[in-house]
Amino acid sequence: MKKECVAMLLAGGQGSRLYVLTGDMAKPAVPFGGKFRIIDFPLSNCTNSGIDTVGVLTQYRPLELNSYIGNGQPWELDRVDGGVHILPPYQSATGASWYKGTANAIYQNIGFVDLYEPEYVAVLSGDHIYKMDYSDMLRCHKESGAACTISVMEVPWSEAKRFGIMSVDGADHVTEFAEKPKEPKSNLASMGIYIFTWDKLRQYLIEDEADSASENDFGKNIIPAMLRRGEVMTAYRFEGYWKDVGTLDSLWDANMDMLLPGSGLNLLDKSWPIYGRSTVCPPTMIGPAADVGNSAIAKGCIIDGEVKNSVVSIGTVVGEGASVTYSVIMPGAVIEPGAQVHYAIVGENCRISSGASVGAPPESASDPDRWGIAVLGPGTVVASGQQVAAKTMLDRHQNGEVRA
Amino acid sequence: MNGMHGIIFSYEKKTGLRELIEHRVHGSIPFGGDYRVVDFMLSNMVNAGITDVGVIMHGKCQSMLDHLGSGKSWDLSRRKGGLKLLPAFAYTEHREGAGQFRGKMEALGCVKDYLSHIRQDYVVLCDSDLVINLPLDDVLSEHLRTGADITAVCTSHLGDSSDTYFKLDDAGRIVDTVRDVHTPVGYRCLNIYVMSTELLLRLVEDCMAHNEYSFRGAVLQKRGATLRIGGYVWDGYAARINTIQTYFQRSMELLRPEMRGELFCPSRPIIGKVNDAPSSYIDPTGECVNSLIADGCDIQGTVKNCILFRGVQVEKGAEVQNCILFKGTTVKSGAILRNVITDKYVTIKENGTLMGHESYPLVIARNSEV
Numbered sequence: 085m086k087k088e089c090v091a092m093l094l095a096g097g098q099g100s101r102l103y104v105l106t107g108d109m110a111k112p113a114v115p116f117g118g119k120f121r122i123i124d125f126p127l128s129n130c131t132n133s134g135i136d137t138v139g140v141l142t143q144y145r146p147l148e149l150n151s152y153i154g155n156g157q158p159w160e161l162d163r164v165d166g167g168v169h170i171l172p173p174y175q176s177a178t179g180a181s182w183y184k185g186t187a188n189a190i191y192q193n194i195g196f197v198d199l200y201e202p203e204y205v206a207v208l209s210g211d212h213i214y215k216m217d218y219s220d221m222l223r224c225h226k227e228s229g230a231a232c233t234i235s236v237m238e239v240p241w242s243e244a245k246r247f248g249i250m251s252v253d254g255a256d257h258v259t260e261f262a263e264k265p266k267e268p269k270s271n272l273a274s275m276g277i278y279i280f281t282w283d284k285l286r287q288y289l290i291e292d293e294a295d296s297a298s299e300n301d302f303g304k305n306i307i308p309a310m311l312r313r314g315e316v317m318t319a320y321r322f323e324g325y326w327k328d329v330g331t332l333d334s335l336w337d338a339n340m341d342m343l344l345p346g347s348g349l350n351l352l353d354k355s356w357p358i359y360g361r362s363t364v365c366p367p368t369m370i371g372p373a374a375d376v377g378n379s380a381i382a383k384g385c386i387i388d389g390e391v392k393n394s395v396v397s398i399g400t401v402v403g404e405g406a407s408v409t410y411s412v413i414m415p416g417a418v419i420e421p422g423a424q425v426h427y428a429i430v431g432e433n434c435r436i437s438s439g440a441s442v443g444a445p446p447e448s449a450s451d452p453d454r455w456g457i458a459v460l461g462p463g464t465v466v467a468s469g470q471q472v473a474a475k476t477m478l479d480r481h482q483n484g485e486v487r488a
Numbered sequence: 489m490n491g492m493h494g495i496i497f498s499y500e501k502k503t504g505l506r507e508l509i510e511h512r513v514h515g516s517i518p519f520g521g522d523y524r525v526v527d528f529m530l531s532n533m534v535n536a537g538i539t540d541v542g543v544i545m546h547g548k549c550q551s552m553l554d555h556l557g558s559g560k561s562w563d564l565s566r567r568k569g570g571l572k573l574l575p576a577f578a579y580t581e582h583r584e585g586a587g588q589f590r591g592k593m594e595a596l597g598c599v600k601d602y603l604s605h606i607r608q609d610y611v612v613l614c615d616s617d618l619v620i621n622l623p624l625d626d627v628l629s630e631h632l633r634t635g636a637d638i639t640a641v642c643t644s645h646l647g648d649s650s651d652t653y654f655k656l657d658d659a660g661r662i663v664d665t666v667r668d669v670h671t672p673v674g675y676r677c678l679n680i681y682v683m684s685t686e687l688l689l690r691l692v693e694d695c696m697a698h699n700e701y702s703f704r705g706a707v708l709q710k711r712g713a714t715l716r717i718g719g720y721v722w723d724g725y726a727a728r729i730n731t732i733q734t735y736f737q738r739s740m741e742l743l744r745p746e747m748r749g750e751l752f753c754p755s756r757p758i759i760g761k762v763n764d765a766p767s768s769y770i771d772p773t774g775e776c777v778n779s780l781i782a783d784g785c786d787i788q789g790t791v792k793n794c795i796l797f798r799g800v801q802v803e804k805g806a807e808v809q810n811c812i813l814f815k816g817t818t819v820k821s822g823a824i825l826r827n828v829i830t831d832k833y834v835t836i837k838e839n840g841t842l843m844g845h846e847s848y849p850l851v852i853a854r855n856s857e858v
Contacts, residue, residue, distance in 0.1 A: 118767035119783065157560075158762075343769070351766035352786055362762050366752040367521035367795075369743075372778040380767040383522065383783050395767070 095210030096143030104461030109148040112210035118382035133218035137166035185300030214326035231315040235277035247273035431462035494533040498616040500547030504731035512551040515616025536624035540569035591702035636718030642675035652677035
């Protein structure tokens with residue numbers, strides 16, 4: 085059946101900069117904020133924006149993500165017509181190939197999009213934390229008559245060189261695009277969220293595929309090609325919280341932002357709910373000896389120790405006398421009595437034994453360059469007496485390394 | 489033998505639950521921070537592999553209907569079988585529009601058409617006001633092993649005289665059923681019965697033909713001598729919610745780890761309705777100790793020895809002790825609460841003080857502003 089707008093969610097990236105956390109799963113499946121996974125944000129944004137047809141492009145270690153998305157019921161994307169579809173690369177009569185780039189991933193699924201005969205296609209990333217009304221962006225796209233609308237936000241000038249920067253004219257039409265410019269001409273950064281008029285995008289994807297020199301990437305190829313050919317491209321200014329959680333530091337930051345009033349990331353805000361698949365577990369018990377402050381605690385936990393400035397996910401156990409500060413604890417972790425966890429990301433189902441310690445506060449480091457958050461991959465067991473130093477990563481096979 | 493069918497009786501009862509049943513039946517009273525009372529028996533059924541459940545309801549069933557919905561949360565939204573809601577209109581015709589039944593057998597007689605379509609060979613009957621984590625598959629195994637006609641679940645923990653009591657012989661057979669005795673003795677009936685579907689249909693027909701309506705009177709007592717009725721003794725956590733005092737006391741017991749261990753044992757999880765609330769947040773100025781908290785709470789004040797349901801807000805400077813706060817309760821800054829139960833969406837205004845007593849907790853009705 086015909087849909088006005090279909091969303092294509094890019095979820096195939098390896099997420100190599102999340103290192104041990106994405107050893108066995110795609111980046112969008114990484115837990116976030118105690119009860120959610122990263123992909124809940126774009127999926128919930130789709131639901132809240134009235135988009136009921138979503139293709140999720142997967143490639144790298146998709147099992148966890150596939151089973152998490154399932155039939156899409158938690159996001160009300162289990163629809164009679166439309167709904168959520170997992171789109172892995174597939175074999176056709178002429179052969180098969182992996183998704184070579186973001187544009188190629190959509191190119192290989194032109195047939196999927198065509199099923200719904202949409203006028204517009206939203207291309208979204210599976211690794212951003214933000215709440216955004218795509219229907220408002222679509223309205224802007226339609227009003228400006230653009231072939232492509234790119235969501236942008238103002239960033240501090242000093243940081244502009246880390247982003248894809250858009251220069252715009254008085255009507256917010258994009259005049260120039262520069263990927264990580266040394267001398268930025270604007271401070272409007274692309275958020276990697278696009279709405280295209282499908283007829284146009286379809287044509288550019290086919291042309292891009294025919295160009296063997298192309299990297300088949302939206303930012304590097306499609307957007308510059310459209311700009312060169314003088315298509316109307318509009319910048320949609322977004323104000324609000326947005327973070328690309330592609331690195332361990334940004335993932336930790338975004339979790340901490342959740343605890344910070346005024347950061348803009350308020351998950352208790354009921355006007356734009358984030359949905360996620362729930363786990364069956366009883367409410368959280370905060371024991372008589374517990375000391376909890378400035379922390380988000382999900383259900384199913386048993387907290388008997390100290391938890392300060394931390395995000396504690398579903399089914400976590402913190403034993404008596406244990407201390408957890410400035411950390412992100414992912415679901416099912418056990419922090420035994422007396423264990424110490426400071427400035428760390430602890431992966432799912434880790435066990436930190438009594439007498440072990442993970443991470444250290446920045447003030448304890450003699451050399452600031454050698455300080456950073458410590459990270460445990462899912463299922464890591466830290467034995468009694470073992471110390472995982474700041475800025476160190478450890479996986480469940482005890483392969484450790486100090487992050488660059 | 490092709491499994492068991494579940495039947496839950498959800499009806500109004502005259503009990504001492506005051507404000508808590510103003511808008512709802514016993515089964516839909518919130519319990520344990522994240523559940524309704526009916527979730528416990530429903531989960532017991534699901535955990536025992538039961539796929540078809542009928543809920544017989546009358547009275548203030550709106551909140552129960554909202555809660556159960558299609559049964560999706562319990563994986564009971566099935567193409568065949570699954571959750572079937574059997575509301576009052578199913579038997580108004582039979583009782584000439586009265587819409588009430590006098591006892592379980594009469595209620596069953598009114599849904600006889602439904603009973604005749606049960607696909608399973610065995611049925612379990614139970615009430616919706618019992619908080620228990622019972623291995624029903626084990627009850628069925630025991631039923632099959634002993635060859636009893638009916639197996640009734642009972643406990644050696646005695647209650648009050650209004651309960652039903654069994655006298656068991658050495659072989660575990662129930663030899664006498666009594667009620668309203670001055671001094672309770674024997675085993676207290678938990679109103680959970682397992683029998684074959686075929687026997688149930690036969691009993692329902694026989695009782696209807698004789699204008700008999702009570703399961704206890706007509707079946708356990710009158711036919712007790714001709715039927716072989718066995719007792720299955722369960723001495724784990726089992727709370728019948730029938731007064732404010734028992735509600736408060738049995739809820740507060742969940743703050744003890746051993747009680748939680750029994751009721752929320754991981755091998756038989758209790759399943760509640762799926763919700764979308766985010767994690768609870770505890771502010772730097774907040775203090776929360778010895779409390780059970782659901783998702784979506786915002787704690788900026790002091791919370792001690794409490795059970796907080798979803799989305800409770802405790803503002804800065806508020807002090808809440810020994811309280812049970814239902815979903816959406818807001819305690820404004822400076823308010824002080826002790827031994828209080830607040831129903832859904834209650835607001836306690838700034839600097840208010842509300843004190844109940846442990847033996848007589850104060851109950852604030854739904855949507856009140858105090």
